[in-house]
Amino acid sequence: MFFRTKNIKLSPIKQMELLASKIPDVVSLAQGIPSFDTPEIIKKAALKALNRGVVAKYSLTYGLPELRETIEQKLAEDGMHYDFEKEIIVTAGSIEAITATLLTVIQPPEAKSHRVKNEVILFSPSYASYPEAIKAAGGRPVFANLIEENNWQIDFKNLIKKINSRTAAIIICNPNNPTGAIFPKDDLLKIAEAAWKKKIFIICDEVYKDFVYDSTAMGAPDVQKLKFFSLAQIPELRKIIIRVFSLSKVYAMTGWRIGFLHSDEENVSEIVKIHDSLVTCAPVISQYAAIGALDFADKEVGTFRTKYQERRDLICRHLDDLPNVFSYQKPSGSYFVFPKILKLKNSLRFALNLLERTRVAVVPGIAFGPSGEGHIRMSFGRSEKDINEAMKRIKDYFVSVDGSKGKASNL
Amino acid sequence: MFFRTKNIKLSPIKQMELLASKIPDVVSLAQGIPSFDTPEIIKKAALKALNRGVVAKYSLTYGLPELRETIEQKLAEDGMHYDFEKEIIVTAGSIEAITATLLTVIQPPEAKSHRVKNEVILFSPSYASYPEAIKAAGGRPVFANLIEENNWQIDFKNLIKKINSRTAAIIICNPNNPTGAIFPKDDLLKIAEAAWKKKIFIICDEVYKDFVYDSTAMGAPDVQKLKFFSLAQIPELRKIIIRVFSLSKVYAMTGWRIGFLHSDEENVSEIVKIHDSLVTCAPVISQYAAIGALDFADKEVGTFRTKYQERRDLICRHLDDLPNVFSYQKPSGSYFVFPKILKLKNSLRFALNLLERTRVAVVPGIAFGPSGEGHIRMSFGRSEKDINEAMKRIKDYFVSVDGSKGKASNL
Numbered sequence: 001m002f003f004r005t006k007n008i009k010l011s012p013i014k015q016m017e018l019l020a021s022k023i024p025d026v027v028s029l030a031q032g033i034p035s036f037d038t039p040e041i042i043k044k045a046a047l048k049a050l051n052r053g054v055v056a057k058y059s060l061t062y063g064l065p066e067l068r069e070t071i072e073q074k075l076a077e078d079g080m081h082y083d084f085e086k087e088i089i090v091t092a093g094s095i096e097a098i099t100a101t102l103l104t105v106i107q108p109p110e111a112k113s114h115r116v117k118n119e120v121i122l123f124s125p126s127y128a129s130y131p132e133a134i135k136a137a138g139g140r141p142v143f144a145n146l147i148e149e150n151n152w153q154i155d156f157k158n159l160i161k162k163i164n165s166r167t168a169a170i171i172i173c174n175p176n177n178p179t180g181a182i183f184p185k186d187d188l189l190k191i192a193e194a195a196w197k198k199k200i201f202i203i204c205d206e207v208y209k210d211f212v213y214d215s216t217a218m219g220a221p222d223v224q225k226l227k228f229f230s231l232a233q234i235p236e237l238r239k240i241i242i243r244v245f246s247l248s249k250v251y252a253m254t255g256w257r258i259g260f261l262h263s264d265e266e267n268v269s270e271i272v273k274i275h276d277s278l279v280t281c282a283p284v285i286s287q288y289a290a291i292g293a294l295d296f297a298d299k300e301v302g303t304f305r306t307k308y309q310e311r312r313d314l315i316c317r318h319l320d321d322l323p324n325v326f327s328y329q330k331p332s333g334s335y336f337v338f339p340k341i342l343k344l345k346n347s348l349r350f351a352l353n354l355l356e357r358t359r360v361a362v363v364p365g366i367a368f369g370p371s372g373e374g375h376i377r378m379s380f381g382r383s384e385k386d387i388n389e390a391m392k393r394i395k396d397y398f399v400s401v402d403g404s405k406g407k408a409s410n411l
Numbered sequence: 412m413f414f415r416t417k418n419i420k421l422s423p424i425k426q427m428e429l430l431a432s433k434i435p436d437v438v439s440l441a442q443g444i445p446s447f448d449t450p451e452i453i454k455k456a457a458l459k460a461l462n463r464g465v466v467a468k469y470s471l472t473y474g475l476p477e478l479r480e481t482i483e484q485k486l487a488e489d490g491m492h493y494d495f496e497k498e499i500i501v502t503a504g505s506i507e508a509i510t511a512t513l514l515t516v517i518q519p520p521e522a523k524s525h526r527v528k529n530e531v532i533l534f535s536p537s538y539a540s541y542p543e544a545i546k547a548a549g550g551r552p553v554f555a556n557l558i559e560e561n562n563w564q565i566d567f568k569n570l571i572k573k574i575n576s577r578t579a580a581i582i583i584c585n586p587n588n589p590t591g592a593i594f595p596k597d598d599l600l601k602i603a604e605a606a607w608k609k610k611i612f613i614i615c616d617e618v619y620k621d622f623v624y625d626s627t628a629m630g631a632p633d634v635q636k637l638k639f640f641s642l643a644q645i646p647e648l649r650k651i652i653i654r655v656f657s658l659s660k661v662y663a664m665t666g667w668r669i670g671f672l673h674s675d676e677e678n679v680s681e682i683v684k685i686h687d688s689l690v691t692c693a694p695v696i697s698q699y700a701a702i703g704a705l706d707f708a709d710k711e712v713g714t715f716r717t718k719y720q721e722r723r724d725l726i727c728r729h730l731d732d733l734p735n736v737f738s739y740q741k742p743s744g745s746y747f748v749f750p751k752i753l754k755l756k757n758s759l760r761f762a763l764n765l766l767e768r769t770r771v772a773v774v775p776g777i778a779f780g781p782s783g784e785g786h787i788r789m790s791f792g793r794s795e796k797d798i799n800e801a802m803k804r805i806k807d808y809f810v811s812v813d814g815s816k817g818k819a820s821n822l
Contacts, residue, residue, distance in 0.1 A: 001610055001650070002528055002579070003681040005515050010684050014472045014691075021471060031469065038467040046696070050458060056449040058442065058665045060432060061425045092503055092668065092690045099688050103547055104416050108519055117413055129688060136514055136688040138549055168413070199412055239412070254469045255695030257503065257668075270414040273421045277510050277540060277547040279503045280425075283694040284666030285457070 008135050011128050012367035016351065020361035027390040028361040028382070032177065032336065034252040035383040036307075038289070039300040042251060045292025046285050055285040061276045063090025063260070064287045070294045071260055079233040080243070082262040089268060089275055090260050090282045090290070094207050094246035095129055097261040098171070100274040101242050102137035104267075105201050106168050117168040121159065124369025125152075125338065127177045127205070131369070139168065145371045148340070151329045152179035154187045160194060169201040172231075175208040178338045178368050178377035180312075180331020182212060185229040192231050195240055201267075204231055207246040207259070208334040210301055213309045238264040242271070249335075249381075250301055251293040256286040308335050311380040311387060318391035325398055335381035338365065338372075345374045358393040419546050422539050423778035427762065431772035438801040439772040439793070443588065443747065445663040446794040447718075449700070450711040453662060456703025457696050466696040472687045474501025474671070475698045481705045482671055490644040491654070493673040500683055501671050501693045501701070505618050505657035506540055508672040509582070511685040512653050513548035515678075516612050517579050528579040532570065535780025536563075536749065538588045538616070542780070550579065556782045559751070562740045563590035565598050571605060580612040583642075586619040589749045589779050589788035591723075591742020593623060596640040603642050606651055612678075615642055615654040618670070619745040621661040621712055624720040649675040653682070660746075660792075661712055662704040669697040719746050722791040722798060729802035736809055746792035749776065749783075756785045769804040 009015075016030040049055050062068065068084035075082055082088055091097040107117040120134045124143035131141035144159040146152045159170075170191065175182045195202050209228045232243040246259030259282075261271065312330075315337055319326050326339035341350055347364035354376075355361050365375030380387055420426075427441040460466050473479065479495035486493055493499055502508040518528040531545045535554035542552035555570040557563045570581075581602065586593045606613050620639045643654040657670030670693075672682065723741075726748055730737050737750035752761055758775035765787075766772050776786030791798055 001516070001612070001678070002518050002526065003515055004518055005681040005684045008684045008688075010472070011687055014687055018471060033468050036467070037464040043461050047458065047461060050454055053448040055666050056447070056663050057444050060429060061421070092694070095688065096690050104414055105412070107413050107415055108549060115413065132684065133688040136685050138519060201412070252467050255466050255692075257690055257692070257694040267412070267414075270416040273416045273419045273543065274547050276422055276425055277419075277506065277544040278689055279507050279668055280540075281666075281668070283503070283668040283697055285696055286694055 008132050011132060013128050013363050016355070016361050016363055019355060023355065023359055026359045026361055027386050027393070029378040029380070029386070029390050030361040030363050032249065032379050032381055033254055034249060034304065034381045035386070036252040036304060038252050038256070039297050041296045041300070042253065042289050042292045046289040049285060049288035055288065057284070059281045059284050059287060061272060061281050062088070063282055064284070067287045067291050070291050074294050075262065078228070078230070080230065080262070081235065083265070086265040087268050088260055088262045089272055090258070090287055091275060092257040092259070092279045092282050093248055094205060094244045094259040095133065096275070096278055097244040097259055098130070098203060098205065099133045099137060100271050100278055101203055101244070101261065102133055102139060102169070103274045104271045106134070106137045106139040108138040116166055119164070119166045120169045120171060121162050121167060122171040122369070123154070123173070123176065125178055125365060125372035125375070126171070126173045126368060128363070128367040130171050143369050143371070146179065146181070148329065152176065152181035154183055154191070156187065156190060159191065163194060163198060163200065167198065167200050169203055170195055171203045171205060173205045175212060175333030177208065177334055178336045178363070178365070178372070179329065180334040180336050180338070181329070182332045188229065188231055192234070192237055192240070196237065199240070201240050201242055202231060204241060204243040206230055206243065207249050210250040211305055211308050211335060212333040213312060214332045232262065239266065242267055247290055247293055250304070251297055252304065253289065253293065256283070256289055258282055258286040258290045308380065311335070311384060312337070314384060315378060315380045315387050315391065318387070318395070321395060322398060335379055337378050337380065338375050339378070340375050347373055347376055351376055354394070358397045360390045360393050419543050422543060424539055424774050427766070427772050427774055430766060434766065434770055437766070437770045437772055438797050438804070440789040440797070440801050441772040441774050443660065443790050443792055444665055445660060445715065445792045446797070447663040447715060449663050449667070450708050452707045452711070453664065453700050453703045457700040460696060460699035466699065468695070470692045470695050470698060472683060472692050473499070474693055475695070478698045478702050481702050485705050486673065489639070489641070491641065491673070492646065494676070497676040498679050499671055499673045500679060500686055501669070501698055502686060503668040503670070503690045503693045504659055505616060505655045505670040506544065507686070507689055508655040508670055509541070509614060509616065510544045510548060511682050511689055512614055512655070512672065513544055513550060513580070514685045515682045517545070517548045517550040519549040527577050530575070530577045531580045531582060532573050532578060533582040533780070534565070534584070534587065536589055536776060536783035536786070537582070537584045537779060539774070539778040541582050554780050554782070557590065557592070559740065563587065563592040565594060565602070567598065567601060570602065574605060574609060574611065578609065578611050580614055581606055582614045582616060584616045586623060586744030588619065588745055589747045589774070589776070589783070590740065591745040591747050591749070592740070593743045599640065599642055603645070603648055603651070607648065610651070612651050612653055613642060615652060617641055617654065618657040618660050622716055622719050622746060623744040624723060625743045643673065650677065653678055658701055658704055661715070662708055663715065664700065664704065667694070667697040667700055669693055669701045719791065722746070722795060723748070725795060726789060726791045726798050726802065729798070729806070732806060733809060746790055748789050748791065749786050750789070751786050758784055758787055762787055765805070769808045771801045771804050
């Protein structure tokens with residue numbers, strides 16, 4: 001039989017989780033899962049909806065009006081102005097929003113038009129599911145390399161070279177997964193200007209925007225007061241900006257599959273058709289939980305942020321103990337660190353060996369694009385205990401095979 | 412900007428619901444939503460999972476192993492043997508399963524291979540979301556007409572004529588939405604034989620299989636004892652059969668977005684890649700609810716079935732009172748009736764006028780394929796009160812404009 005999917009991989013992140021799930025006593029720093037349970041206040045909102053008997057039925061395809069109003073308000077607080085009736089779709093997490101958008105804007109060669117717009121530019125390294133989602137939607141991923149030496153920032157010249165008449169969209173994950181880098185406003189505006197001229201969509205994936213640790217990273221003295229910059233804040237750009245958000249990370253709700261996208265009505269009225277074909281509507285109990293999260297869980301998010309910052313510092317201290325095994329750029333946001341494996345290139349082999357010999361799961365860097373090769377992604381969304389245990393096992397292993405400070409080439 | 416979706420419609424069912432949601436005092440027989448709340452025993456399973464703190468995190472992409480084991484058992488009871496580890500995917504409802512499958516098996520013309528397999532055969536009339544899902548996946552819907560006079564049964568010769576080298580799949584909805592017809596085993600086997608020879612997938616959508624009312628419809632004397640026939644029961648066919656099921660209808664769980672698909676491992680290992688790109692995993696709280704449903708809610712399903720049969724008889728009696736407005740085939744399964752509008756062809760105009768003048772929402776038949784034109788779909792999944800009120804309004808309207816028995820031409 002024929003399968004269109006032969007060139008698509010099941011995300012290596014999920015593959016590592018599958019492998020890890022079969023190993024007893026494994027410690028996983030692989031998938032980006034918060035260690036926390038969903039806050040009580042959110043669970044209570046879900047529970048109340050359950051008891052009120054309002055979760056049994058489909059919501060409207062766009063999502064519950066009450067939730068969309070809440071989202072409209074929340075966005076307005078962040079300087080983004082979108083009409084809940086026509087410009088916001090509640091989705092089954094951000095990946096559904098991204099894939100629905102790609103299925104809307106990618107024009108494969110078979111269309112009768114002379115125009116082909118099947119290329120989607122994404123950074124290397126960035127989120128492993130993008131290239132697979134692009135291929136699933138009939139598109140071609142085009143990687144623009146980030147500069148590791150410059151803390152994984154954008155190589156603007158390299159990016160511009162990748163734009164051509166076939167470019168349908170650019171995906172920007174900010175803060176970036178897996179590097180934890182934050183892209184500055186000026187760079188984003190430069191990209192937007194280039195995209196605007198060529199009528200190219202920008203998909204802004206900002207699911208880690210609430211986990212930003214260094215005020216300096218965004219050129220401001222006080223991160224708590226700092227407003228995260230999003231291209232969706234610029235009204236003149238709304239025709240090309242499709243912003244995607246998920247409650248998964250910020251509210252420890254990955255299992256609930258709830259997120260949203262927003263853009264100009266013209267775009268949203270097209271994307272909603274695909275959204276309808278993918279899931280009809282987002283899960284309704286999760287929509288009620290989301291209302292609780294957006295309305296009442298700011299304090300919990302603050303707690304998570306503080307914890308993740310401590311964990312970032314913790315994992316970095318551990319990495320500092322292995323200077324002959326890894327080098328790394330300190331992440332400014334997200335809950336990932338993306339160390340370079342010294343003296344070894346094959347990240348998949350490294351990750352598989354690490355899993356086998358230390359029962360620690362990490363994601364091979366190659367999963368995040370060609371320039372991710374030679375790195376691994378470690379999540380510090382996991383608990384301090386897991387981080388300490390994982391790093392202890394790694395250290396013990398390298399010390400045992402190589403004396404004091406180990407070498408990656410032993411794996 | 413370019414949108415691939417310009418030729419896709421937001422499902423007319425959802426459009427009618429959107430219109431209806433803006434009209435006060437509307438009675439909707441449009442969307443296929445059970446009137447019942449999700450049974451307590453299922454809600455309790457969700458609640459317990461919530462309290463145990465196990466719903467926050469992603470499940471494996473395939474779904475919770477515990478749920479897949481439950482599904483494997485349940486399928487085995489119905490004579491379908493599939494391995495929970497590799498042959499079952501838990502999905503965000505059946506539409507996600509269908510679209511993921513289509514995105515896997517449709518080969519659009521741009522592929523470098525000489526083979527193009529972009530046609531998907533579906534019955535007319537059948538579920539309105541199929542053609543839109545096919546188009547979303549880059550395919551071309553090819554309609555095979557059902558025979559209204561023969562209680563909407565399959566026109567086998569017509570179907571065979573539609574098969575060619577470009578055919579990727581055939582979708583069979585059984586019991587069929589919107590007609591409520593059940594296709595007999597012999598016909599299904601004939602289709603499977605033809606599909607097998609040409610290496611064509613059959614997607615079996617059986618979400619209404621538990622709502623079957625007439626034992627005679629399947630040639631057996633006692634419907635309670637009758638095993639519903641599925642092509643997925645034939646082991647020799649497993650390489651081409653992809654069976655889709657949803658808990659939405661049978662357990663009154665449309666809002667939970669939970670269902671599953673099963674097939675041979677070769678197929679499932681490809682579809683799971685797309686599933687991962689669409690939703691990562693099905694909502695986890697819904698997966699726990701599903702375990703409760705499959706394990707403990709058989710009794711409730713029996714109650715629903717009895718109620719729906721009473722409602723079918725009720726709505727049919729109402730339709731019998733309007734012999735100059737509608738003719739209809741009595742449905743043997745599902746919770747839809749698909750009356751023909753006498754003396755009027757334009758079903759969209761009829762439905763819109765009906766909504767405006769009587770505040771009753773139904774779905775125009777054209778939504779279900781070309782041969783659905785001239786009909787409307789009414790759901791008797793809604794409550795007796797709604798059915799009575801809707802039919803009273805319709806009767807009052809036709810009587811007021813046309814004396815005793817009304818004519819459709821007045822709308």
